[in-house]
Amino acid sequence: MDKVVTFGEIMLRLAPEGWYRFTQVDKFGATFGGGEANVAVSLANYGFDACFVTKLPDNPIGQSAINSLRRFGVNTSYIARGGDRVGIYYLEKGASQRGSVCVYDRAHSSIQEAKASDFDWDNIFKGAKWFHVTGITPALGQNIVDITVEACKAAKKAGVTVSCDLNYRGKLWTRDQARKAMTEICKYVDVCISNEEDAKDVFGIEAENTDINSGKLNKEGYKSVAKQLADKFGFKKVAITLRTSISATFNNWAGLLYDGKDFCFSREYEMFIVDRVGGGDSFGGGLIYALLKGKSTQEAVDFAVAASCLKHTIEGDFNAVSVSEVEKLAGGNASGRVQR
Amino acid sequence: MDKVVTFGEIMLRLAPEGWYRFTQVDKFGATFGGGEANVAVSLANYGFDACFVTKLPDNPIGQSAINSLRRFGVNTSYIARGGDRVGIYYLEKGASQRGSVCVYDRAHSSIQEAKASDFDWDNIFKGAKWFHVTGITPALGQNIVDITVEACKAAKKAGVTVSCDLNYRGKLWTRDQARKAMTEICKYVDVCISNEEDAKDVFGIEAENTDINSGKLNKEGYKSVAKQLADKFGFKKVAITLRTSISATFNNWAGLLYDGKDFCFSREYEMFIVDRVGGGDSFGGGLIYALLKGKSTQEAVDFAVAASCLKHTIEGDFNAVSVSEVEKLAGGNASGRVQR
Amino acid sequence: MDKVVTFGEIMLRLAPEGWYRFTQVDKFGATFGGGEANVAVSLANYGFDACFVTKLPDNPIGQSAINSLRRFGVNTSYIARGGDRVGIYYLEKGASQRGSVCVYDRAHSSIQEAKASDFDWDNIFKGAKWFHVTGITPALGQNIVDITVEACKAAKKAGVTVSCDLNYRGKLWTRDQARKAMTEICKYVDVCISNEEDAKDVFGIEAENTDINSGKLNKEGYKSVAKQLADKFGFKKVAITLRTSISATFNNWAGLLYDGKDFCFSREYEMFIVDRVGGGDSFGGGLIYALLKGKSTQEAVDFAVAASCLKHTIEGDFNAVSVSEVEKLAGGNASGRVQR
Amino acid sequence: MDKVVTFGEIMLRLAPEGWYRFTQVDKFGATFGGGEANVAVSLANYGFDACFVTKLPDNPIGQSAINSLRRFGVNTSYIARGGDRVGIYYLEKGASQRGSVCVYDRAHSSIQEAKASDFDWDNIFKGAKWFHVTGITPALGQNIVDITVEACKAAKKAGVTVSCDLNYRGKLWTRDQARKAMTEICKYVDVCISNEEDAKDVFGIEAENTDINSGKLNKEGYKSVAKQLADKFGFKKVAITLRTSISATFNNWAGLLYDGKDFCFSREYEMFIVDRVGGGDSFGGGLIYALLKGKSTQEAVDFAVAASCLKHTIEGDFNAVSVSEVEKLAGGNASGRVQR
Amino acid sequence: MDKVVTFGEIMLRLAPEGWYRFTQVDKFGATFGGGEANVAVSLANYGFDACFVTKLPDNPIGQSAINSLRRFGVNTSYIARGGDRVGIYYLEKGASQRGSVCVYDRAHSSIQEAKASDFDWDNIFKGAKWFHVTGITPALGQNIVDITVEACKAAKKAGVTVSCDLNYRGKLWTRDQARKAMTEICKYVDVCISNEEDAKDVFGIEAENTDINSGKLNKEGYKSVAKQLADKFGFKKVAITLRTSISATFNNWAGLLYDGKDFCFSREYEMFIVDRVGGGDSFGGGLIYALLKGKSTQEAVDFAVAASCLKHTIEGDFNAVSVSEVEKLAGGNASGRVQR
Amino acid sequence: MDKVVTFGEIMLRLAPEGWYRFTQVDKFGATFGGGEANVAVSLANYGFDACFVTKLPDNPIGQSAINSLRRFGVNTSYIARGGDRVGIYYLEKGASQRGSVCVYDRAHSSIQEAKASDFDWDNIFKGAKWFHVTGITPALGQNIVDITVEACKAAKKAGVTVSCDLNYRGKLWTRDQARKAMTEICKYVDVCISNEEDAKDVFGIEAENTDINSGKLNKEGYKSVAKQLADKFGFKKVAITLRTSISATFNNWAGLLYDGKDFCFSREYEMFIVDRVGGGDSFGGGLIYALLKGKSTQEAVDFAVAASCLKHTIEGDFNAVSVSEVEKLAGGNASGRVQR
Numbered sequence A, B, C, D, E, F: 001m002d003k004v005v006t007f008g009e010i011m012l013r014l015a016p017e018g019w020y021r022f023t024q025v026d027k028f029g030a031t032f033g034g035g036e037a038n039v040a041v042s043l044a045n046y047g048f049d050a051c052f053v054t055k056l057p058d059n060p061i062g063q064s065a066i067n068s069l070r071r072f073g074v075n076t077s078y079i080a081r082g083g084d085r086v087g088i089y090y091l092e093k094g095a096s097q098r099g100s101v102c103v104y105d106r107a108h109s110s111i112q113e114a115k116a117s118d119f120d121w122d123n124i125f126k127g128a129k130w131f132h133v134t135g136i137t138p139a140l141g142q143n144i145v146d147i148t149v150e151a152c153k154a155a156k157k158a159g160v161t162v163s164c165d166l167n168y169r170g171k172l173w174t175r176d177q178a179r180k181a182m183t184e185i186c187k188y189v190d191v192c193i194s195n196e197e198d199a200k201d202v203f204g205i206e207a208e209n210t211d212i213n214s215g216k217l218n219k220e221g222y223k224s225v226a227k228q229l230a231d232k233f234g235f236k237k238v239a240i241t242l243r244t245s246i247s248a249t250f251n252n253w254a255g256l257l258y259d260g261k262d263f264c265f266s267r268e269y270e271m272f273i274v275d276r277v278g279g280g281d282s283f284g285g286g287l288i289y290a291l292l293k294g295k296s297t298q299e300a301v302d303f304a305v306a307a308s309c310l311k312h313t314i315e316g317d318f319n320a321v322s323v324s325e326v327e328k329l330a331g332g333n334a335s336g337r338v339q340r
Helices: A035-045 A060-071 A142-157 A175-186 A196-203 A219-233 A279-292 A297-311 A323-330 B035-045 B060-071 B142-157 B175-186 B196-203 B219-233 B279-292 B297-311 B323-330 C035-045 C060-071 C142-157 C175-186 C196-203 C219-233 C279-292 C297-311 C323-330 D035-045 D060-071 D142-157 D175-186 D196-203 D219-233 D279-292 D297-311 D323-330 E035-045 E060-071 E142-157 E175-186 E196-203 E219-233 E279-292 E297-311 E323-330 F035-045 F060-071 F142-157 F175-186 F196-203 F219-233 F279-292 F297-311 F323-330
Strands: A003-007 A011-015 A027-033 A049-053 A088-092 A101-105 A128-134 A161-165 A191-195 A237-245 A250-258 A263-265 A269-272 B003-007 B011-015 B027-033 B049-053 B088-092 B101-105 B128-134 B161-165 B191-195 B237-245 B250-258 B263-265 B269-272 C003-007 C011-015 C027-033 C049-053 C088-092 C101-105 C128-134 C161-165 C191-195 C237-245 C250-258 C263-265 C269-272 D003-007 D011-015 D027-033 D049-053 D088-092 D101-105 D128-134 D161-165 D191-195 D237-245 D250-258 D263-265 D269-272 E003-007 E011-015 E027-033 E049-053 E088-092 E101-105 E128-134 E161-165 E191-195 E237-245 E250-258 E263-265 E269-272 F003-007 F011-015 F027-033 F049-053 F088-092 F101-105 F128-134 F161-165 F191-195 F237-245 F250-258 F263-265 F269-272
Touching: A003 A035, A003 A142, A011 A060, A027 A035, A027 A060, A035 A049, A035 A060, A035 A128, A035 A279, A060 E088, A060 E101, A060 F060, A088 E060, A101 E060, A128 A142, A128 A279, A142 A161, A142 A175, A161 A175, A161 A279, A175 A196, A191 A196, A191 A219, A191 A279, A196 A219, A196 A237, A219 A237, A219 A250, A219 A263, A237 A279, A237 A297, A250 A279, A250 A297, A263 A297, A269 A297, A279 A297, A297 A323, B003 B035, B003 B142, B011 B060, B027 B035, B027 B060, B035 B049, B035 B060, B035 B128, B035 B279, B060 D088, B060 D101, B060 E060, B088 D060, B101 D060, B128 B142, B128 B279, B142 B161, B142 B175, B161 B175, B161 B279, B175 B196, B191 B196, B191 B219, B191 B279, B196 B219, B196 B237, B219 B237, B219 B250, B219 B263, B237 B279, B237 B297, B250 B279, B250 B297, B263 B297, B269 B297, B279 B297, B297 B323, C003 C035, C003 C142, C011 C060, C027 C035, C027 C060, C035 C049, C035 C060, C035 C128, C035 C279, C060 D060, C060 F088, C060 F101, C088 F060, C101 F060, C128 C142, C128 C279, C142 C161, C142 C175, C161 C175, C161 C279, C175 C196, C191 C196, C191 C219, C191 C279, C196 C219, C196 C237, C219 C237, C219 C250, C219 C263, C237 C279, C237 C297, C250 C279, C250 C297, C263 C297, C269 C297, C279 C297, C297 C323, D003 D035, D003 D142, D011 D060, D027 D035, D027 D060, D035 D049, D035 D060, D035 D128, D035 D279, D128 D142, D128 D279, D142 D161, D142 D175, D161 D175, D161 D279, D175 D196, D191 D196, D191 D219, D191 D279, D196 D219, D196 D237, D219 D237, D219 D250, D219 D263, D237 D279, D237 D297, D250 D279, D250 D297, D263 D297, D269 D297, D279 D297, D297 D323, E003 E035, E003 E142, E011 E060, E027 E035, E027 E060, E035 E049, E035 E060, E035 E128, E035 E279, E128 E142, E128 E279, E142 E161, E142 E175, E161 E175, E161 E279, E175 E196, E191 E196, E191 E219, E191 E279, E196 E219, E196 E237, E219 E237, E219 E250, E219 E263, E237 E279, E237 E297, E250 E279, E250 E297, E263 E297, E269 E297, E279 E297, E297 E323, F003 F035, F003 F142, F011 F060, F027 F035, F027 F060, F035 F049, F035 F060, F035 F128, F035 F279, F128 F142, F128 F279, F142 F161, F142 F175, F161 F175, F161 F279, F175 F196, F191 F196, F191 F219, F191 F279, F196 F219, F196 F237, F219 F237, F219 F250, F219 F263, F237 F279, F237 F297, F250 F279, F250 F297, F263 F297, F269 F297, F279 F297, F297 F323
Parallel strands: A003 A049, A003 A128, A011 A088, A128 A161, A161 A191, A191 A237, B003 B049, B003 B128, B011 B088, B128 B161, B161 B191, B191 B237, C003 C049, C003 C128, C011 C088, C128 C161, C161 C191, C191 C237, D003 D049, D003 D128, D011 D088, D128 D161, D161 D191, D191 D237, E003 E049, E003 E128, E011 E088, E128 E161, E161 E191, E191 E237, F003 F049, F003 F128, F011 F088, F128 F161, F161 F191, F191 F237
Antiparallel strands: A011 A027, A027 E027, A088 A101, A237 A250, A250 A263, A250 A269, B011 B027, B027 D027, B088 B101, B237 B250, B250 B263, B250 B269, C011 C027, C027 F027, C088 C101, C237 C250, C250 C263, C250 C269, D011 D027, D088 D101, D237 D250, D250 D263, D250 D269, E011 E027, E088 E101, E237 E250, E250 E263, E250 E269, F011 F027, F088 F101, F237 F250, F250 F263, F250 F269
16 A cells, blocks of 8 residues: 555535525535545545545544545544634535535634644655645645645655645635745646646646637647646646536546656546536546556546546545546446446 | 515425425425515515515414515515415426426415405505516416406506516416406506417417428517517517427527517527426516616526526525626626636 | 236345435435336336235335335235345446446345245236246246246246346346246247347347447347347247437437337437436336237337336336326427426 | 225325424425324234225325325225315424424315215225224315215125224314214214313213312223213223323323223323324224224223324324234333344 | 614534434534524514624625524614624534533634624614623624623613623633623623523622522522622613523423512423523523513513423524414413314 | 454444334435444544454445444454445334334345454454454354454464453344353453343353342342353453333443452433444443553443443444543533533
8 A cells, every 4th residue: 555645624515415505405415525635535545545634623523524534544643633623615516507606614724724843744754655735725824835845845855756736726815826835836746737727827827829719629728738837847747637617517528648748638528517526636636546556648647537537426525436447437438337 | 675576476385306206205395486476586686675475374384485585585574464275386306308297286375365455555566666477376366366457556556667477377277267367467567578388378479470490499480479469568578588498407598588679689598407497487587687777678688598597507496596696697607617 | 907917026225315426325215126026116107906926024124125016006915925135236326427336235035035835826827917027036046047937837828928028137147047047938928128238148149230330220230139039039029128328327218119020119318317227127117018008019119118218217216107107208298398 | 804994084294304393494294194094004004904095186196195005005996086185284293392283284185075976885895894984084074974974874784893083173173063973973883982182072071070180090080981972872882092291292191991891991101202193093093903803802902002102103194013013012011122 | 563683693503413423424404593693583583673783794604694584584684794704603412411512613703803883783773672682792802892882882872671691601701701791791781691600600699508409499599699690780680590401301491580679480391302502592582572572570481481491392593483382381381282 | 542453243234214114214324333343433432443353345335334434443454355245234213112123134244254264363463452252243153153262362362351242142043052152252251241131141140139129220130140250251350231221212221340359330320312222332342441541440330331321322333422521421420511
């Protein structure tokens, strides 16, 4: 069991069942999720010793967050306890022309108010192979940016590969703040994950000379973005996720992985969406699995996109799928037939 | 807060969850709805002092109906209490090739047995700007036709604009009964709402000289219907809703508004349907909002169609959307992306 | 009320609600189903005295299985009681690119361990018109094959028409075992139901000289399969179901019925799937109804396909539809409009 | 399987789950029940061919009522179909000092508007052993009183024993109406079931010369009531149920059976109440079983009281218990231990 | 409809259903409540124009809080909108020897960060008869203490009666902070509500010379506490609630009201508890109703205790009872019988 | 974190919600439990590295069982995977005079068909402090008895303390089989847990010369049983649980611990029961905790009884309580008050 580490926030996700709106219900699904925790769950499902590092209050709600991670086999032994609250996000799932609504209530969470001394990175990275961060948690404040940078340094020192999902959250910080922080963090990053918007929002990187209205997947444009990102920060690999939102119910989904030499596109899936939150994170989880297992660039993007395609059919943030399920889909079996 | 008034029936809606059939379940969703009440809820959501006038029994079920309206901010202070029962409709939601099933159990409701003396229209219309009725409640009996006519007269006397949704219900009365009653009511109506079937069922008005098999939206036909309706009754405005039922799960949806001069069509939405009951009512609510706010004919039909498109994604009769959500969709954002 | 008989297993079906995965939930829908029981329920819904013959333990879970059948009017008076357990199948419904998962836990069930003496076939077939079996229950063991053959003989002796759905279950037995058993059973069968895979898996029968990649429904191929089946066993009629699995959420569905002379294809339905388990069984139920009512070959396949199209919109194994609902769809009304 | 017959109304029971109030919920438990139907279910559970006679509309709600009876094995083949609606009662379960609330919405039900010609009593009583009626359904109108009397006459002609539970419902008719109707019906009754209030409300029969404030069970008073009832109408047996309402959650429960000679009291149970509706009906069901099985007077009242004690622990109107469960409790095992 | 005003916080209450623990569930009941809001709901249920004053964020969660109040008829038109979040309390209901668990997550709520300028007290008190505050909301910070004092002054200026429930919350502030703040507020209070613990925690007031171990209700002690409170602050009336916690499931409940002259005790209820949160608030609501209606001291305490006894049988913070229900219980009918 | 080990079966527990009966519902709570697994969960909750050893099938249901253990922090790394099925028990919770019903469907489970080679005991006991077994799993077959004996031997060799809960299950084996097997196992046991019935059923040990009808807790009798057990097998400690079943809803509960010198009784709790399954196991878990922490005999029995008293208030098999919660109750706080 290779040891992998992710660092970030896990929030209580309060969501009406089905397609009900907030104002209609008096019951919320109460599960847990968050970009980096979601990646940890994916990696635990794939058989790694996936360690999730965060800070949670020492009360029954913090304990419930830990239980939700342990249920899927995540290693929670490095989680600091203390502080005041578990961050919350309220999620109302959209349908058809009505988009999902996300209300953050995550300020003042234990992780937002964490201190550097809460985490012993040298111990955490002992024996680890991979470290994954995103642009979400650093948006909580400079203390988190600093902790993240410190963690990245410790990771590099320990010979751990570092990946980062840019994940710009406009509700949490400005583009300028993001650029400053992510520029600092990206110095230590080997594998960068982004979508076209993130690259533009965070680093102002856009496709050059491509006709966005050509009516088909703007492949040249995405290749340009990947190359610019790699060139700017020296990333060894850059992955770009390609989402076409037809409506809240139907999306197309594909991906690109650039390894400094080849640009490999996955096939594109036409998806009926059960729950799209965590879709990008499940791409990250799949990519880390594939790269750690030594798959080729084409195989890696195929695995990552198939994994995240499956996530869109699963309720909740966590991608509850196995390696064999992902491989079956990546291998071409998308018909959804029952085996019996 | 402009005061607007609707008059009609609110029923208990008993519906299995999801796509279960009546005979499969031992639990019913128990919400409330009804054409005119649904319009009142839309208008309350849009910020009006929306008064719903009806009669409900003085028991806990009548009280629950009132509570369901108050929850969305509807003014229930003009509701008469008394009589024997809350009308019921049982609703089983269809899917794909299986249509929804609606079983009425609404006879002998308090509103059906209401008397003229239950309502003090002069008081009700004090300060009001708009009065909305439909063809549903008059179908309950001649007493309701009479009360509706009396209310329309009082509205006109008070300088209140009157709108009417023809809404023919074949399970409640015959075409002849409908024609007679609605002809009387339409004398007082400024804004008429209909679909092609209603116009034909109630008034025998059909499109002239149009090729129904041409394979595309029969725009000329709808224009003809709108014009005939306006010409016959002197309506200031006629709105027509245009539904294409591909299946119980997929419908296309658009609208036309005729202001005596211009015929303005909205764009057409391809909808995955969560709940289509109340779809027409939400069009009415959106139209009244738009006209009261002084929007142009094109803007008004765009707003009304966007509002009702959203309704099809929402469980229950009531259209729980805000002005800004409708305007976002009417403005062209139908991709259902999450904001975070 | 014509008396019809089916023989087989009814299992407890444990299934997470909606699209949840097994590992996510702590509640299972607990209904009952099984190929032959599903046909019995269809036939009871269509007004027959539908007798389901099986063996169930004499405990509250066996009683719950009986109650589930009685609820839909199935005659349970020939069910033997005894043995150790009710068989179980765990079902996780797929969506989009994620297929459904079926986990069998049916070994050692009361029916699997039944003895010939548990059933008095002469009494059971007294006054009966039709007997239906499938290839599922014989897969449980040679004792069941023997009982099935004995039942078929008794049926023929009593002048009862026999139908059989080949229904190959690769998780229960090998192709060789299936071929041997089904060859024995098919001697007594008048009406054979199959899909292309079953015919191939069980009897090695495939379409001749047809181009499977032609991009349209391989009509000639299916005709060839039907004819080969009829020729080999002397079936009076052969029905083939035609499923195109686009994804777990979208399937196309049609059928073919061959009466020794004519090959009649139904129309093809594009389905949004609520629950596809029991889809084939509901085809069988519809077919038996139509043939017993003396419908023509074209009418029969149209009715059977419409019935099973509706099943795909209904939760659970049982097809809770009436004759009039099926006839409405078979007659062309697939728009899913509400009647009110 | 002895054939037994009950005649009356089955209603849709709409009830919030647990101890929620009507105005708090948007979901109702939707089961079915009614005094005479409840007795039929008890008798079906005890192994009789229990026929329930009523009239139900020919729609899916009427069908659901039939399904609910069939589920427990009740013979529904004599139920007339037609009329407008299924009667409803709304039930809110009380707790501690808050009593349950029952709102009737049963006027205009199919059974209330039934005609004599809807029922062929000679056919219904063919082979029957017992006929049970109550004072509830006759309260719906003179037509029902007449049908009940006609049924009783047919029963006596067919040699069928007749039992009647007085069951006065003050919300449905006056004491005078009840006295007149029940006096007519009681002419044909062999076994009368009552509680102290019913005897007083319907026939003005009260205990003589007993001190109601003595602080202990007023045994002499109940004996007097039983004897007066028997003397007045010539009942062969009179059963009295004895309830002490400490609160909505705790009741004491016992019974008396008088056979014209002996007065036999059961033991008294101290009950924690799950659902008390149908408690009296389950006493009637138990009594009929015991008397048909030839049990002694003491055994019969013990069985009936144990059966109805168990009912108070079961959700819904129907008493889902077996003979062996009742006998275990009647035999003295009230400790509620688990067998494993 | 007399106008009454309460000021304070309304929180989202997240609670597992039934007796489940936090760590066991993935669904929370999501209702709203809080000391002063609960009093407002009681008063709206009793027919007053009950205005609840608070501050809530301008997002869908804030809107849901408003909707929950409107549903029960509370006037929400004076609620300020703005700020960051709705306060939350997590509630796990205890049973038997396991006490309930309450986890606050209410810091940084909109009301905690409210400013004096958010409320126009002169306008709010226009036409009002009563103003109610508690010791809970002032515990959120000095700004709230100041706003409360300002509100009290405005109330007195407007001739409005002021009541205060001491309600000490040890998790929110210290005894010293509470004493200082409540001493300031109590200057303006006419009617004080407390329990023995509050009086001691906040003001150090205890019973003199009474034997707490005498084994019976310490009536003299409670009288002493009431008198000391009245003497110290010049309260016109002091009410004391008397709870005996036998376990989380069984409590005894009574009250005392002192009017400066007489000490009136209510009867004591032995309660099976459905939900005890809001029990004290419902006492306050009942007391205000009774005093505003001019009831005698004995009648008032009887009404208030009966109202709050009923609350303990009702799920959620809000006391969903009517005046007639309370009066029935106060009048002695505690048997929980069904009326039908 | 001391390492502790338990060995046995974990089953899927299928149970209707609340007090519903099997035949009433179409949904089952689907959690997991079993005597030894329950002890492991208790110990994990108390902070130990609690390892549960069993065998589970390599399918999603086996995975769900593992997830349910991981959620509460149990170490599942020694669980063997393979075999055919997860054992099941169906549980219907009783109330008042209706006892709970338990239907076993556990034959042919993976653990029942496990082989010695599935477990590497020397590795399992590396660093362990305690090993706990019960009389339940050995009842599955001689192979399990043999494995258990082998495990006990390995434990003794590794210097691990061994405890055993006699737990006789009459549905699984005979008294003779139990005596033979448990006599063999008890050779290795240090701490024996029993109730009066187990001691009698398994070893024929009864209280001597005590008057069972004396009306009070038969303390001398229990002391005699404990002493006889200790003398017969040389147990260092014997614990006896004392349950008085008043009804399925109300039980009294206490315990005795004998350390070879002193007989220490706990206080007796009067319990309102939420779920009594797992009550004995939670006593075992509490006892092991207390003894490992070096508590005195009196403290240990007090802790164990308080822990198991709390279990009776918690849904499901697992005792979701913390050390501090148990200590609070053991310390005398049983009032169930809310802290806030």
